[in-house]
Amino acid sequence: MLTLENVSAGYGTFQALFGVSLEVRAGEAVAVIGPNGAGKTSLLRVISKVIPLNGGHIAMEGQSLDSVPAHRVIELGIAHVPEHRRLFPRLTVEENLRMGAFINGARSRFDERLAFVYELFPRMKERRHQLAGTMSGGEQQMCAIGRGLMSGPKLLLLDEPSAGLAPVIVQQVFDLVRRIRQEGYTVLIVEQNIQQVLKVVDRAYLLEVGRIKMSGASQELLENDEVRRAYIGL
Amino acid sequence: MEFSLLDPFLWETVIQGLLFGGVLALLSLGLNIIFGVIDVVWICYAELIMLGMYTIYFLYTDFGVPLPLAFLAGILVVAVLGALLHHLVIRPILHTEPINQLLVTGGVLFFLQGLATMMFSVEFRNLGVSFGSVSVAEMYFPVSRIIAFSVSIVAVVALWLFLKKTYLGTAIRAISQDRDVMPLMGVSPRKIYLVTSALGGGLAGLGACLLVLLYDIHPAIGLTFGPITFMVCVLGGLGNMIGGFIAAFIFAEFIALGGFYAEVEWGYVLAFVFFIVMMFIRPQGILGSKS
Numbered sequence: 001m002l003t004l005e006n007v008s009a010g011y012g013t014f015q016a017l018f019g020v021s022l023e024v025r026a027g028e029a030v031a032v033i034g035p036n037g038a039g040k041t042s043l044l045r046v047i048s049k050v051i052p053l054n055g056g057h058i059a060m061e062g063q064s065l066d067s068v069p070a071h072r073v074i075e076l077g078i079a080h081v082p083e084h085r086r087l088f089p090r091l092t093v094e095e096n097l098r099m100g101a102f103i104n105g106a107r108s109r110f111d112e113r114l115a116f117v118y119e120l121f122p123r124m125k126e127r128r129h130q131l132a133g134t135m136s137g138g139e140q141q142m143c144a145i146g147r148g149l150m151s152g153p154k155l156l157l158l159d160e161p162s163a164g165l166a167p168v169i170v171q172q173v174f175d176l177v178r179r180i181r182q183e184g185y186t187v188l189i190v191e192q193n194i195q196q197v198l199k200v201v202d203r204a205y206l207l208e209v210g211r212i213k214m215s216g217a218s219q220e221l222l223e224n225d226e227v228r229r230a231y232i233g234l
Numbered sequence: 235m236e237f238s239l240l241d242p243f244l245w246e247t248v249i250q251g252l253l254f255g256g257v258l259a260l261l262s263l264g265l266n267i268i269f270g271v272i273d274v275v276w277i278c279y280a281e282l283i284m285l286g287m288y289t290i291y292f293l294y295t296d297f298g299v300p301l302p303l304a305f306l307a308g309i310l311v312v313a314v315l316g317a318l319l320h321h322l323v324i325r326p327i328l329h330t331e332p333i334n335q336l337l338v339t340g341g342v343l344f345f346l347q348g349l350a351t352m353m354f355s356v357e358f359r360n361l362g363v364s365f366g367s368v369s370v371a372e373m374y375f376p377v378s379r380i381i382a383f384s385v386s387i388v389a390v391v392a393l394w395l396f397l398k399k400t401y402l403g404t405a406i407r408a409i410s411q412d413r414d415v416m417p418l419m420g421v422s423p424r425k426i427y428l429v430t431s432a433l434g435g436g437l438a439g440l441g442a443c444l445l446v447l448l449y450d451i452h453p454a455i456g457l458t459f460g461p462i463t464f465m466v467c468v469l470g471g472l473g474n475m476i477g478g479f480i481a482a483f484i485f486a487e488f489i490a491l492g493g494f495y496a497e498v499e500w501g502y503v504l505a506f507v508f509f510i511v512m513m514f515i516r517p518q519g520i521l522g523s524k525s
Contacts, residue, residue: 048418070417079418086415088408099408102401103420151420 001026001061001186002047002078002155008055009046016042018210019056024155029177029187031218033194033231034207040190041083043207044157047188048073048080060155075103079153083160085144089133093124093143096132100150109152117146120179138169145176149185156180158189162196174200194231198222244494246373251490253375255483256383257444259390261459262466262478264316264437267393270473271410271430274324274335278343279438280460282319284350286312286442287451291359301363308446309439316435317428325427343456350453358450365447382444389440390479406430410473462502465509471522480520484508 002024010016016039024030032040045051047058049070058065060076068076079100087096097117101110118125121142127135132143141161148156161177162170170193178200181187191197198204198218206214206227214221221227238244265279276282286308293304323342327334365377397403409416409426416423449455466485470477485505492501512520 050414050417069422071420071422074418074420082415082418086412086418088411090411091404091408095404095408098401098404099419099421102405107401147419 001028002188003059004043004047004056005058006056007043007046007053007058009042009051009053011042011051015054016051016210017046020207020210020212021056022205022212022215024186024188026154026186027184028203029181029189029201031197031201031204032188032190032207033192033197033204033221034213035231036192037209038207039210040192040207041159042210044080044082044159044188044190047078047157050080074151074153075105077152077154078157079148079151079155080157081144081148081159081161083163085140087132087140087143087147090131092129093132093135094128096143096147097124097150100147103151106151110150113150113152117149120149120183121146136169137165138172141165141169141173142176145180149180153185155186155188158187160190160192162191162193170196194227195222242372246375247490247494248487249373249375250379251487252483253379253383254490255486256386257379257441257448258462258466258486259479259482260386260437260444261441261463262470262482263390263393263475264434264441265463266467266470266473266475266478267406267430267437268434269467270475271406272320272324272328272427273332273410273473274328275339275464275472276319276434277336277339277460277464278319278346278456279434280456280458280463281343281346281350282312282315282435282438283442283445283459284451284453284456285315285346286439287446287455288350288354290442290446291361291451294361294363295359305443308442309436312439312442313432313436316438317432319435320428320431324431325424343460347453347456354453356453358452360450361446363447378447382448385440385444389437393437393475402426402429406433462505465506469509469512469519471519474519474521477519477521 004020004022007020008015008017020043032043034040042051046053049065049068053066060078063076065073065076088099097114098110101107101113123139124142124146127139132140135143145161158177162173165173174196177187177189189197189201198221201218203216204218204221205212206221265276268274268276289311290304290308293299293307294301299307319342323338324335327338365381367374367376397407405421405426409423413423416426445459462485466481467478469484470479470481488505488508489498489501492498492504
């Protein structure tokens with residue numbers, strides 16, 4: 001579904017990614033794991049074209065993303081739930097969800113998808129008239145994922161959904177990811193919480209200082225001595 | 235003068251103030267939306283209104299265009315001017331120091347004023363349209379002011395509905411809260427800024443339709459309405475449209491009552507003193523949250 005071929009990208013003079021290649025197949029959940037500063041967020045941001053692609057190629061379902069501007073990427077079926085959630089704090093929950101359905105193809109199906117998101121997250125229905133900025137971190141994460149689903153994407157990019165949340169809530173967020181998978185979405189997730197994320201995805205890539213260092217089925221990575229020593233602390 | 239609540243002239247003055255407040259509220263709307271969304275103050279806002287007034291005047295008097303069509307054209311012309319102002323002047327310096335945007339739109343003010351003087355001379359022109367006045371219980375009100383007030387209120391409500399109920403309106407509110415995340419929603423910030431600028435211009439154009447019914451047109455008329463429009467916005471909390479709405483009526487009543495008890499000039503003096511005092515007490519404006 002999504003292929004990255006030898007992708008390089010960065011911010012200004014700082015290069016964050018060096019020749020990264022990866023693939024996400026339809027129906028899969030794939031994680032990109034790695035330490036802080038490895039380039040995980042940059043990887044999602046270059047797929048969304050929020051940062052420029054300096055080299056290599058990105059394609060979604062065979063269609064090249066290389067020269068697609070950032071605000072058109074979502075039209076190809078890629079929804080990006082960004083780091084720190086980035087909800088509009090002074091819009092209500094429902095208005096945030098409406099922004100997720102801004103693109104032309106999504107507006108006619110707003111009611112249907114809103115009902116779906118409310119079924120997935122009943123809490124959001126209760127809070128639909130509340131300002132997003134006044135909710136707890138976990139609720140905001142639900143709203144951010146819901147906003148991502150409102151465009152009816154084929155592929156959902158999740159950037160550190162568990163970051164900054166209490167341990168109990170982190171568990172709920174990973175349950176959510178599992179739930180979204182069951183609904184048939186293809187997911188590419190970036191996480192620092194390696195042990196948890198490897199339990200919900202099929203495959204994972206290990207990213208270190210902007211390069212893919214290792215990849216494989218999540219079970220393999222969970223059992224890999226190097227990964228266990230460096231990232232899981234066992 | 236003796237103070238009496240039974241004085242019909244006092245009530246006439248208060249209601250005149252309300253009517254003027256409606257017009258000020260409309261004038262502040264465009265400036266406020268531009269600041270609230272793009273974070274730029276159009277110092278030349280009232281000069282856009284002036285150009286709208288000339289557009290309406292010439293179409294109506296020289297070309298015989300029916301007044302409603304001339305009004306529509308006035309609104310469209312100023313909407314296009316607003317978009318052009320953003321595209322040509324604001325956008326290239328959007329990410330530089332805010333003082334640059336103030337200075338450059340200040341420069342545009344004098345450019346437009348000078349241009350109007352050269353093209354149209356300093357002559358005072360009047361549309362020559364009169365709607366007469368109505369009397370209610372010994373009080374007299376010009377119909378043009380009642381029209382202006384009604385149109386203002388309708389415009390305020392329509393704008394509120396647009397911002398609250400439509401995708402585009404929601405995006406305009408959203409972009410003021412987080413610009414960088416907008417592309418992930420499929421929204422081009424550049425386009426939203428252009429649309430917002432056209433909207434701000436269109437509101438200035440609507441203001442021109444109302445002012446052209448109430449006042450003579452001349453190249454410096456922007457200086458009559460520019461400062462007070464700006465102060466209404468600041469008093470309400472720059473960018474806060476509800477605050478601006480309330481502040482417009484406060485200012486208008488100061489001016490109307492000042493004119494009733496003394497002279498209109500004293501009304502302005504009192505209004506400005508009130509403004510200065512308020513800036514010490516509540517520099518962020520009545521409903522503003524930013525300092």
